[in-house]
Amino acid sequence: MKGTVIQLAVAACVIGFATSADDQGLRDPPLNYKGYTRKSCPHSQQKNIAMRLLLLRAEMKRITTVEGPPLDAYIVSSDDEHQSGRLIAKYRETVIEKVQIPTITQWLMHEFNGQRARVGADPKLIPAFRWKLWEKQFVNTTISLEPIHENLVDNIWKVGRKPHSTRAASVLEDKYSGKPWQEKIKQVRLEMELASADALVITALDEIAWLFNIRGADLPFTPVLRAYTIITFGSIHLYTPRNKLKRSTEIHLKMDACYQSSCVKWHNYTSFWDDLSTMSQAWSTVWLPTDCGYAQGASAKIFSSIPKEKQLAKASPVILLRAEKNEIEAQGMRNSHIRDAVAMCDFISYMDEQMKYDPDEWDEKQVARVVDEFRLEQNLSEGLSFPTIAGYGPNAALPHYEPPMISRKIGTDSTLVIDSGGQYKDGTTDVTRTLHFGEPTAEQKDAYTRVLIGSIQLSSLTFPDDLRTDQIDVLARELLWKKGEDYMHGTSHGIGHFLSVHEPPISIAYLGGSSDPSDCYNVRLKPGYFLSNEPGYYKAYSFGVRLENIIEVVAADTPKQWGKNFLKFRDVTLVPYEPKLIDVDMLTPDHRRWLNQYNRRIREEVGRELKRNLKVRAFNWMEKKTRVIPERGPVNMQFFLASNSNTSIFKYKHQILFCAFLLHLYTCLASIFYS
The missing domain is CATH 3.90.230.10 (Creatinase/methionine aminopeptidase superfamily)
Structure with missing residues (x-):
């Protein structure tokens, strides 16, 4: 359900003209766009936001920080350095045009209206495909897009910032993954050979987690480890904080005295950028992931770190390998x-x-x-x-x-x-x-x-x-x-x-x-x-x-x-539908047959687990919601919905529980007697 759209307002915002801070100062922010007081924004919070904007606009003027003349605007993205997109709404593919929300570039061109402007952004936080799109849209305009290598928000956010998770990554056993990580590396290297690539840079956290059969806690709701990976035919490099690796994970990745192509060399997370520039000098072709559906590809900073003549811009090979689940998965x-x-x-x-x-x-x-x-x-x-x-x-x-x-x-x-x-x-x-x-x-x-x-x-x-x-x-x-x-x-x-x-x-x-x-x-x-x-x-x-x-x-x-x-x-997925909301007369015989077969699977597969866990209420409810309907002709749904659940095996639940208790008691006494 995911179309590719430019960031929603909640996913990226633009903080505007540097000169406006002097006029606004720390006065109360203006009313909302309808002219009403912002009831959902407490007065103290409004002043905090005003202070943050003042500090940020000061950074936008600092020549040593922005490496040039003051910025006229600065784009704050919700992406991280790995383009994880965790903050992007679940339904980010919603059609923007329907509600007429302008893109970032449209908004900027409207705001500056022909005036010359320097717009800055952190290239580590912007996917390369989006950066190129912005540059293309700014062609023949008075706006220039500038890479700012010091993150301005990081510079002013020194207090009250939530630290990274300290929870270390753990190994996902082969009984769950279905395939050792070494076999996955062989598959990736085969794809690299077919693409004539000397090296592959992997930045997506879920791809790294899948590749090495490890899971972490560095994103909410997605069990991944904060890391970069570089794979060549002779080495595997993992860049992550050392405290994120348990001893069992180091053994799993064969990190001890790693000098072979089938073991993983650990590097400090921050060493990635220097190593990428240094090692790439020996490579002829470097595979840099591009956007593919929900995968946003490598950042603009990574692309700019590799000479263009060495870049192989292509979707990560991990994407197709991971999508095809093995039998264990x-x-x-x-x-x-x-x-x-x-x-x-x-x-x-x-x-x-x-x-x-x-x-x-x-x-x-x-x-x-x-x-x-x-x-x-x-x-x-x-x-x-x-x-x-x-x-x-x-x-x-x-x-x-x-x-x-x-x-x-x-x-x-x-x-x-x-x-x-x-x-x-x-x-x-x-x-x-x-x-x-x-x-x-x-x-x-x-x-x-x-x-x-x-x-x-x-x-x-x-x-x-x-x-x-x-x-x-x-x-x-x-x-x-x-x-x-x-x-x-x-x-x-x-x-x-x-x-x-x-x-x-x-x-x-x-x-x-x-x-x-x-x-x-x-x-x-x-x-x-x-x-x-x-x-x-x-x-x-x-x-x-x-x-x-x-x-x-x-x-x-x-x-x-x-x-x-x-x-x-x-x-x-085997969860009953709501019969009272179904107009059975609209269903063809094929539809009814499918629904009956689906409900039969629920009764058999889910019902078995409900009985095993003695979920009496849930079992009776499930049976009521999954009753068979005739494949042809009119159906009296009131009859099906009004029927009580006494037909289930749990009609005699008390007797069943009592018998189970007697059996358990007999087993205990027998074991004592014969021992």
């Missing part, structure tokens, strides 16, 4: 999604029950807190994969909604969209469900059913292995288009294995796509790829619907024809 993804489904069934059944007794206790923040608690209780849980999104009513119509200080109460007359996911040692999850705790309107049911049908149609697809991802988005949107509706985000993104919840190169989105099969947005799917399936419907100021499953690409039963193998999808 794939099985781990399936297993983690079963446990995640247990958490979701347990949570939704609990909330469903509590809403009947005390609905006033629930607001959006409470929903997010509680669903997180249920997920963190699962085996092998390592935290969340992104901040949980919970939006009710009008807020559900905002795809990237985050609850403010005072969140909306959950009622019974609209929809609640919950988008959440977890990190497990054996996989990463991402699931969205839309709930309703009252009687849905016909409009809400129509929207939900159209979204569900779109999800079913995509999930049901059997396709040849040369199909591009940009060619299948129509399946998810068809029924919405028939009504003149659409959703302004992509339908799919790749997902990592105990790594990034949004992983390149997979993206299904007709918005802004090209027909070039080499484009990172238009890849050809392979068995072992995992991706999301998440159509949505958003009625502004009213309600929203989104349904998201993770699906796996597997071989189809269709025989090979015309030299092509055929593939299909298999859902690994």
Whole structure:
């Protein structure tokens, strides 16, 4: 679901004219753009911001810092030196043009309006592709883009800054990774040989974590280690703070007395820049990663450190190698999604029950807190994969909604969209469900059913292995288009294995796509790829619907024809849909058959885990939500929804528990007697 757009206002801001600080001083900031007092910004905070701006503008004038005349503007990016993009919203692919938000360059050209201006930015924090784009857009204007190698924000931010995490990285055992890191290095070197590259520079933290089978805690929600890596045919270099490596990790990477091509040489994190310039003198061709989907590529600073004639600008080879999960990784993804489904069934059944007794206790923040608690209780849980999104009513119509200080109460007359996911040692999850705790309107049911049908149609697809991802988005949107509706985000993104919840190169989105099969947005799917399936419907100021499953690409039963193998999808997310929101009359027999088969898998695979963990309430709720519906003809959904759960095996739960107690007692007594 990720298009490539220039930074949103929250992802990068421009701090303007240096001369304005003298006029403004430390006076109270002006009113907001509507002329009202900024109620959400306390008076003390306004003065703190004014002081920071004053200090920053002083740095913009300091000739020794900016290495030239004073700057007229300075771009503050939310990217880190590795272009991690963690601060970028989950749905960053939202179409900007719809709300008419100007790009950074458009805003600057409008503000300066033909005046000469020096605009500075830290090239370590700006991806190379974006830097080049800005330079191109400033051609034939009066604005020049200047690399400022001292970060001006770092210069003024000396107090109250949160330090880097001190938690050391740990080894991800082969029983989870499925492949030793040495085998991955061999694959990377083979790609380097095919590309005639002497060296490869890797800056993306999730790529480094995957490559070396290590996980860290240096980004929120993504278990990565802050590091750089340089790979040649004779050596492997890892640049990271020494305190980030446990002794077990050093042994894992064979760092002791490393003089061979199959061991890792440690270097201090800050030595990377000097070493890159020095070592590159002996190289003929250096592979520098470019942007590819969610991967933003190396920074402008890294590109400027290598002579242009030596640069091989190309997407990192790790991207395609990592996307194709091996069998151990794939099985781990399936297993983690079963446990995640247990958490979701347990949570939704609990909330469903509590809403009947005390609905006033629930607001959006409470929903997010509680669903997180249920997920963190699962085996092998390592935290969340992104901040949980919970939006009710009008807020559900905002795809990237985050609850403010005072969140909306959950009622019974609209929809609640919950988008959440977890990190497990054996996989990463991402699931969205839309709930309703009252009687849905016909409009809400129509929207939900159209979204569900779109999800079913995509999930049901059997396709040849040369199909591009940009060619299948129509399946998810068809029924919405028939009504003149659409959703302004992509339908799919790749997902990592105990790594990034949004992983390149997979993206299904007709918005802004090209027909070039080499484009990172238009890849050809392979068995072992995992991706999301998440159509949505958003009625502004009213309600929203989104349904998201993770699906796996597997071989189809269709025989090979015309030299092509055929593939299909298999859902690994197994969380019930809400029957009361489904207009069954809109479903074709094929849709109903798919839904029955999906629900049967939930009853078998998730039901087994619910029974094993004695999740009585969740099991009964799950059975009620996954009842079989006739494949043809009218369906009395009131009959299915009104039926109680006494038909489940937990009708006799007390007797079962008592028998289990007697069996346990007998076993204990027998062991004592025979011992």
